[in-house]
Amino acid sequence: MPERQATTPHLAPTGTLRLPSRIHVGYGVRDQVPALLAEHGSRVFAVVDPFLADSPEFVRLVTRARAAGLTVTVHSEVSPELPVDSLTASGAAAVGDAPDVVLAYGGGSSLDAAKLIALLVTHGGTLADYYGENRVPGPVLPVVAVPTTAGTGSEVTPVAVVSDPQREMKLGISSPHLVPAAAVVDPELTLGAPxxxxxxxxxxxxxxxxxxxxxxxxxxxxxxxxxxxxxxxxxxxxxxxxxxxxxxxxxxxxxxxxxxxxxxxxxxxxxxxxxxxxxxxxxxxxxxxxxxxxxxxxxxxxxxxxxxxxxxxxxxxxxxxxxxxxxxxxxxxxxxxxxxxxxxxxxxxxxxxxxxxxxxxxxxxxxxxxxxxxxxxxxxxxxxxxxxxxxxxxxxxxxxxxxxxxxxxxxxxxxxxxxxxxxxxxx
Structure with missing residues (x-):
């Protein structure tokens, strides 16, 4: 590969941030989740990894949310690597539930799935309509994102990635409208991960x-x-x-x-x-x-x-x-x-x-x-x-x-x- 000492002309530095309106990090911050959900309405569509649906921490969170007067539907049909057809079905299930807010709980797949479900509930169509950058036409249903792994950063980013077998690769859907409304990063939820x-x-x-x-x-x-x-x-x-x-x-x-x-x-x-x-x-x-x-x-x-x-x-x-x-x-x-x-x-x-x-x-x-x-x-x-x-x-x-x-x-x-x-x- 030929040496490249300079690949772009000098550009004056600029800065941009697009972040959730609320970010909490540290041990114990997960207790803030029911209050964050309630800020957006009373009907919650909770997207969770299937192996976490019965975990003590998730069950505790849902119990506390319901005790606070929220109606919570738990959706655990999240497939690894997010094949596009599975997300279409999840979006249809969410539309039928008419949620006010989406709870994303789990690893990167659950967080990305929740963002895309929020997109489909709000704007309809197929996910292929939104492949690429800036194709989401406006705000989506608010998402409160609670990662249980330390890696994807999806709780604060404007992108979600799906697998499309017809295109032989993963594809991104990117828009500032996909940035979650709130991110809750509690290291307690990562303890014991394999x-x-x-x-x-x-x-x-x-x-x-x-x-x-x-x-x-x-x-x-x-x-x-x-x-x-x-x-x-x-x-x-x-x-x-x-x-x-x-x-x-x-x-x-x-x-x-x-x-x-x-x-x-x-x-x-x-x-x-x-x-x-x-x-x-x-x-x-x-x-x-x-x-x-x-x-x-x-x-x-x-x-x-x-x-x-x-x-x-x-x-x-x-x-x-x-x-x-x-x-x-x-x-x-x-x-x-x-x-x-x-x-x-x-x-x-x-x-x-x-x-x-x-x-x-x-x-x-x-x-x-x-x-x-x-x-x-x-x-x-x-x-x-x-x-x-x-x-x-x-x-x-x-x-x-x-x-x-x-x-x-x-x-x-x-x-x-x-x-x-x-x-x-x-x-």
Whole structure:
């Protein structure tokens, strides 16, 4: 891959935030949920992961909501990876219930499902009508989002992702109207989550922060409609760095011991900050490549973004070394030389991925070498993500990253960066 020292013209920094009107984080904040629901009406459509529907904490929440005079319908028909047909059925069920507010409780699939159900109840049609950016015509039913994993950040973002088998990949629906009305992030609800769930969700949260911080700036027309994802962002930069400081030192601890309260608290808070960061900026190549990879392999989203992030960051070294050097400080590095620090940041992220059990290469999850060009081609469909890639989005660039990720060898990318710097090898 040819060296790219500068990929975009200099743009004066600007800032944008689109967030819920209420955000609560910390142990015990889940007790605020019934009051938040009541602010929007008395009829609640509760979307919950099926394995959590009978959990003591969810049952307690529903009992308290009903004791407060709310009518609660529990909907647990949430399928992993959100196939579009299942969401159409869920939307129809919600329309029949005529809710005032949607409660989203569970992992990223439940939160995204709740946002899309709120969309279908309000505006009708099919989800395909809304694929892409800014196609939601107006506000949707209010959503109170309560994550039970620390990873997706969906509780504060304007995007939801579905699986569409006819299109061979996951697709995003992005609109400021999908930002929930309230987010309640209680680390208590993440205690005891299995190691793999913690690892995949947690690394995805870290990827959100890393890709938000390395996002390229976009030229914006402030006199017209803005894109949902605006690229590099003054507000988001600080949120992303703090997210990295919270997640990186504690994620391995949370994976190793699901009852580690300090680690759970730090990772949950970091995941929230990462969601607040990438909500306005967007993510880039790890996510664009994961969508077809996940569809082909049926592997969890966080596994795919975690697998890809060392290779994507390696490609970023010659393009945004200063940004990576700043991330290195947030990751615990102390190198004075910008290029050394940039490579150290990539190496630290790769080491964390290895420690928590993220597969080291695409071959491990069943991707064959001859599938790589097709994956690169499918990734070209994620225009909103590719637009903020700091290394561009040419098919050859994507294929170089995929070739390295398939071989498990970052030196295939590092060879095009400054000679003699860094390890650049995952083998």
């Amino acid at each position: 190691p793999s769930v913690t690892a995949y969700a947690g690394i995805d949260a870290l990827v959100h922060a890393l890709e938000s911080y390395t996002a390229a700036p976009l030229p914006l027309d402030w006199s017209g409609g803005l894109p949902v994802f605006t690229g590099s962002n003054l507000f988001a930069d600080q949120l992303a760095l703090e997210a990295v400081r919270r997640i990186a030192p504690y994620l391995a601890r949370a994976v190793a011991d699901g009852s580690d309260r300090e680690a759970r608290e730090q990772v949950a808070y970091g995941s929230l900050l990462a969601g607040m960061s990438f909500g306005p900026t967007g993510t880039h190549l790890s996510h664009a490549l994961q969508y077809p990879i996940g569809a082909l392999t049926k592997t969890p989203h966080g596994l795919g973004t975690g697998l890809m992030i060392p290779y994507v960051l390696q490609a970023c070294v010659p393009a945004v070394p200063e940004r990576l050097a700043e991330l290195d400080l947030a990751l615990g590095g102390r190198a004075d030389d910008t290029w050394v620090a940039a490579q150290d940041a990539v190496d630290r992220v790769a080491e964390l991925c290895r420690t928590i059990g993220i597969p080291a290469n695409l071959a491990e999850i069943g991707i064959t070498h001859d599938q790589l060009p097709h994956i690169a081609e499918l990734a070209q469909g994620s225009a909103r993500l590719l637009a903020i890639s700091p290394v561009g989005s040419e098919p050859g660039t994507l294929l170089t990253i995929l070739e390295a990720a398939h071989a498990g060898d970052r030196s295939l990318i590092a060879a095009s960066a400054r000679p003699g710097r860094g390890k650049g090898n995952l083998s």
